[in-house]
Amino acid sequence: MNQQNETQRPAKCSGCGITLQTGNKELPGYIPEVAFEREPVICQRCFRIKNYNEASSVSVDQDEFLHLLSGIGEKNALVIHIVDLFDFEGSLISGLQRFVGNNPVILAVNKCDLLPKVTNWNKLRNWMQQRCKEHGLRTAEIVLVSAKRNQGFERLLETVSELRGQRDIYVVGATNVGKSTLINRLISDYSDLEQELTTSRYPGTTLDTVKIPLDDGHYIIDTPGIVYPWRYSELVERRDLGAVMPENPLKPAVYQLNEGQTLFFGGLGRFDFIQGPRQSFTCYISTTLKIHRTKLERADSLYKDHRGELLTPPVAADMDKLPQWQRHEFRIGRGSQTDLFISGLGWIKVNGTEGAVVAVHVPRGVKVLTRPSLI
Numbered sequence: 456m457n458q459q460n461e462t463q464r465p466a467k468c469s470g471c472g473i474t475l476q477t478g479n480k481e482l483p484g485y486i487p488e489v490a491f492e493r494e495p496v497i498c499q500r501c502f503r504i505k506n507y508n509e510a511s512s513v514s515v516d517q518d519e520f521l522h523l524l525s526g527i528g529e530k531n532a533l534v535i536h537i538v539d540l541f542d543f544e545g546s547l548i549s550g551l552q553r554f555v556g557n558n559p560v561i562l563a564v565n566k567c568d569l570l571p572k573v574t575n576w577n578k579l580r581n582w583m584q585q586r587c588k589e590h591g592l593r594t595a596e597i598v599l600v601s602a603k604r605n606q607g608f609e610r611l612l613e614t615v616s617e618l619r620g621q622r623d624i625y626v627v628g629a630t631n632v633g634k635s636t637l638i639n640r641l642i643s644d645y646s647d648l649e650q651e652l653t654t655s656r657y658p659g660t661t662l663d664t665v666k667i668p669l670d671d672g673h674y675i676i677d678t679p680g681i682v683y684p685w686r687y688s689e690l691v692e693r694r695d696l697g698a699v700m701p702e703n704p705l706k707p708a709v710y711q712l713n714e715g716q717t718l719f720f721g722g723l724g725r726f727d728f729i730q731g732p733r734q735s736f737t738c739y740i741s742t743t744l745k746i747h748r749t750k751l752e753r754a755d756s757l758y759k760d761h762r763g764e765l766l767t768p769p770v771a772a773d774m775d776k777l778p779q780w781q782r783h784e785f786r787i788g789r790g791s792q793t794d795l796f797i798s799g800l801g802w803i804k805v806n807g808t809e810g811a812v813v814a815v816h817v818p819r820g821v822k823v824l825t826r827p828s829l830i
């Protein structure tokens with residue numbers, strides 16, 4: 456009897472995919488003996504995330520992950536690549552085409568609930584198509600979804616059933632884009648499975664692949680997120696994640712600025728309007744991050760004297776945990792509709808059409824770029 460129980464024990468955690476072990480509490484995959492009697496069987500870390508919202512801190516071996524990704528090219532698979540609308544360029548896997556071979560890719564742009572009221576979805580989709588083209592990513596379809604608010608799923612499912620044939624579905628993407636949340640939505644609405652993948656606001660929740668059986672004998676496969684070091688979400692302390700990652704729809708903050716004015720985003724970043732006629736700039740950043748306006752000539756000393764206090768987060772104790780700031784200057788051309796995109800922090804839309812010289816200061820390594828305006 457006992458032996459039979461042994462053999463029926465699942466080897467992997469059904470929440471995050473890690474190989475289970477009962478030997479060492481300190482190592483990933485630990486599960487107390489008694490927890491094998493619970494249904495579904497999950498590791499202690501998943502149990503804590505689910506029940507106490509605890510921060511997890513296990514890092515996934517990136518080489519192993521890239522190996523997994525490149526394995527998809529040799530399989531007959533449908534790939535759903537999820538990106539985070541709020542961090543589009545920061546979460547796009549630009550080398551994906553190399554990995555997936557000839558398998559079709561659906562680009563699911565998640566968290567579209569974060570956008571302020573959208574009037575023209577087609578225009579958005581075209582914008583995304585354009586960005587994919589620039590990154591050499593061929594997509595069979597682009598779908599806008601919100602896994603959290605259950606938006607866009609009809610179209611996603613239609614596309615999946617059109618393209619799937621007799622294939623497994625791999626869900627891939629950077630950390631924290633909502634892969635597991637999206638699969639949970641599919642499981643709970645479209646199957647009788649009890650399984651629930653672990654999700655959390657902290658990047659790096661899923662630790663290994665999780666295969667979920669579908670009715671037809673094939674699988675949908677959750678994967679660990681790729682860690683991209685250029686995203687604020689990977690750089691800030693866990694306690695500050697809530698400040699940079701919006702949970703509610705963005706409230707665009709419009710600033711009429713003269714040249715020589717500066718905006719601070721808490722103590723996490725800074726925007727300078729260096730040169731150009733008076734014009735407005737719209738900040739699409741989390742409403743939890745306070746914007747502080749000052750004169751450019753005073754900005755350096757303000758930061759020096761008030762970082763960690765007036766300019767927070769981060770708090771003073773965490774200030775030096777972030778890389779030193781690096782300044783990026785941009786010349787915005789006349790007549791262009793441009794966003795200044797900062798990976799994981801949001802973007803600033805330049806509304807003037809007369810041109811401007813601007814700069815942003817962000818921790819070294821953060822991806823900053825200009826792009827045609829999203830909105």
Ligand SMILES: Nc1nc2c(ncn2[C@@H]2O[C@H](COP(=O)(O)OP(=O)(O)OP(=O)(O)O)[C@@H](O)[C@H]2O)c(=O)[nH]1
Binds near residue numbers: 565604659702
């Ligand atoms: N606003 C918003 N948040 C979402 C949406 N989908 C997921 N999230 C949130 O994004 C965070 C990450 O979700 P997960 O499903 O754990 O993301 P993941 O891609 O599986 O992350 P890893 O396992 O770390 O790679 C959680 O806080 C989710 O609640 C969405 O549609 N809208």
Ligand SMILES: [Mg+2]
Binds near residue numbers: 660678680
């Ligand atoms: Mg996950």
